[in-house]
Amino acid sequence: MDVKLREVQPFSVSGLQVRTCNADEQQADSARIGPMWERFFVEGLFDSIGHRQSDSFIYGVYSNYESDASGHFDVTAGVAVGEGNADYPLVQVQGGEYLAFSAKGPMPDVVIQTWGLVWAYFEDNPQVRRRFATDFEVYTGPESVSLYIGIQASDELSRSSN
Template sequence: MDLKRQQIHAFTVAGLRVRTTNAAEHQPETAKIGPMWGEFFDQELAETIPGKSANSPIYGVYSGYESDVSGAFDVTAGVAVNAPAKDYESVLIEAGEYLVFEAQGALPDAVIATWGRIWTFFEENPQIKRRFATDFEAYTGPESVAVYIGIR
């Protein structure tokens, strides 16, 4: 697995937000992330959120962690903005060091598989600790995503 470490400067993402758990996402009747992304694309929010930063990719941001992979967390589908956007949820991506997991392939399958790789990586490398502050997906093309995991 070709991993990069990258320093990220803080930035703000605005869009739609849901609160969920990994357990809830494994059951179609309780999953919230897929329907939120459906609404995001149906409403064409990537093009209409006010104050969008030039050339912003679409982001999926994980924040508000209750604890670790077993606790509740927030997911925001959005774009980088120059200032919080009225009528949309905003989240600040924390500055710091991130591990970057890249994937190519049909979405959402490629991103789901990447999260599986991420969980396996941290199980096999307990010396590397996640921050559980902000993590994010940057959709860099129609079939490419980079997942940034904050580390200590």
Template sequence: MTTTPTMTPVAAFHVTGLTVRTRNRDEMDPATARIGGLWDRFFCQSWERNLPGRGEDGRIFGVYSDYESDEHGAFDVTAGVAVPPPVTSVPGAVQIAVQAGDYLVFQGHGTMPQMVIDAWGEVWRYFAAHPQVPRRFGTDFELYEGPDRVAIHIGIAPSAPRA
């Protein structure tokens, strides 16, 4: 399912949740993968329901941040919900500021977790085929629009050509 991503401006917002640090190469090996365990912990401990002050819509986000370099370096992944300002601290949780800017949005749908894996495959294929579109490597995020839909938002450098 190859689709063309859409360019969307995003205003800054905050997500509160649980975080792990990982690398893409670590996620390819079940012995070192951390993202699946992060999501298991997030849902088993009901973070999506128990975060005080969570956004009205209760949508769930996976935020990629604190990139060491590019897609080959280490980065943080936060499973959480958007929280409105003022952002207050939550014991055991972290807060991530999602950067404002232009994002390319890739749509995925199907059965979890394969739909997310397939959608990230589309992201990687797109950037391999379009090296003139530079990623920002500031914040990227997955917005879960239901149990079988995800919109992956990839931050684009301000000088990037329009998709």
């Protein structure tokens, strides 16, 4: 797995949205993220969401955090858009510093494994603090994903990444 510090400019994503928490996602009867993604692909929403930017990837955006990784948050499965539309919720991805964790492999297993590595990274590196504002997954190919985790600005991290 590859981890890089990236500066991200703000952008907008529109698509399906659910509110959940990590504890609910551990139980099949309360998990909401998997069914949302299934609907996204079954209904072919990549091509039907209005105002989609022509060069958009598929995004999974985590936003509206109640607190930290233990609280509720929104997840949006969608595409980058130039403006909102009435059919789907719009979420603004905040600009700023993000750690990008890139991985390749069969979906959705590689995404689940990479989230495990993200949690382990922050546990092993307490000096790097998550913002819990917006985080996102970008699907750059059928077996390629990058997880962007918003972090608080850190001079120490910036020096060590150069």
